[in-house]
Amino acid sequence: MHFAVTGGAGFVGSHLVKLLVEEGHEITVIDNLHKGKKENLTSVINKIKFQKMDIQDYESMRKILKNVDGVFHQAALTVVQDSFTRPEEYFDVNVHGTENIFKLANENKFKVVYASSSSVYGHKLETPITEDAERNPISPYGKTKLEAEHLAEKYSKLNTEIIGLRYFNIFGKGQTLDYAGVITKFLERINEGKAPIVFGKGSQIRDFIHVNDVAKANLMAMNSNCSNLIVNIATGNVTSILELADMMINASGLKLEPIFVEALEGDIEKSHADISQAKKYFNWEPKIELQDWLTEILEK
Template sequence: MKNFLITGGTGFVGSHLAEELIKRGDSVTILDDLHSGKMTNLEKIKEKINFIKGDIRDHILLKDICKENDGIFHLAARTSVQESFIKPEEYQDVNVKGTENVFTQAREYGIKVVYASSSSVYGDPIELPIKEKSSMNPINPYAQTKVDKEKLAEKFAESGLKVIGMRYFNIFGERQSKEYAGVVNVFLERIQNKLPPKINGDGLQARDFVFVGDVVRANIMAMESNIDHAFFNVGTNTSTSVLELANIMIKAANLDIKPIFGPPLEGDIKMSIADISFIEKSLDWHPTISIQNWLEQKISAQNN
């Protein structure tokens, strides 16, 4: 049994990660300010975890928590692209300064950190699929915080911190908040109400959708690996357009409707697909569940 700290553990990925670690027999402490996470996400394991409501920018609190742990999964962050245009200073403060605090305490106690980066660091890529060495071109304040966190990771790695950044592509699965993410759950809600999916822009923008359970496995495998410092793409090497996504759902639900279109969102990336050869080779990690299969099964179950 090992002791792990998850920052942002009441969130989408964090709660699934906590469940998996508990299932393995590990001890889990969660630090979360509940800005966007929900305690209901931890309903299945609430009696088995140590939950602390607090802020990753709190030096004294974090120092006290960190020393008891064997590893830190750092997932706490502000995550809304659209909100980041309105509150860029808050995003810098929480995402970058908060991360610096986590890294500082982890280095002091010699604790390995696996943290959430994002495919948003690449912006609109020049070449596809996107490799880890592809150039960075953040096109919104949220993405800029992710780039700044990677620079911090490199700096701290040079001074002895074991730190791995996981560049998540578009994650899907149960418990995803429609306010802070993605198109999948927004579309699903409308389909459940027999309403047409609303698409921002022409719908040709394409994403690499990766299942949350696969993301959790990638995080744990990175933590358990002998690799001290790296950045990994966490995707599937397959892209699906937003229009395709809408049509998959409409077909699975057997509805006679068509998507409706609205103006494009500011800061929206046109095309994204991950080259995952590095994580496959380094960690022997492979995605297992496709967005199409998951959606078909979910909608079929709801209809029965």
């Protein structure tokens, strides 16, 4: 089948592209390279079509997506703290850009699997969080993701096949420092022999999911007979930020103590998913354990 991947040179997108190539699909990558890097696709660059393009360019997108069987929409601005200073830009890319994909899906009758985010939930006292929990984002980034979900609901009513995946905290090879990646930031510090910096008390809990498991969830969602659906993509297991810091320090063998600094604006306290819907609808389950991956990386 012929699939397009927006944001295909980015962190999640590039892993997804490699999986799709392995599965034998014809792939067109669409990326403006503002954040994504073509080097992320070096191993498959001769097996794909690459289009340097912005998802906000509707007419160009229209030509490219005319003959695809499905679109994996990963392109977005994703830095929570950055969204407070650039809310209009985040809205343009994450909302208007996403609507372009949905419009073209409706016009050309292809299926869309798009990336949403656990940030749509905001602060939650009760966990694990199910998909029907109240959505109350606390950052401009989270609000753009919620608005995109509203658009998905609108276009689904027009018989457009759309599935949304609410990503929780993704980690893995190739993650950049600006991808809200606490693991990447801790790794960089530890590799330099420096203590990890913990914002607030470190009591924030996170549900960490490996990028390869996220890529597989995208493929299984596309291959499913489902549409007009949104599901959590996580592990259902939680780790506090302080536990993570201690885990990584111990695995490194270094004698370090975390450095505590003031909490970040827009930082969610509890992020813990119920993943039963992904299991039910796609027969998907995460395979990669955080502890195993960290131990392997830090031993290297």
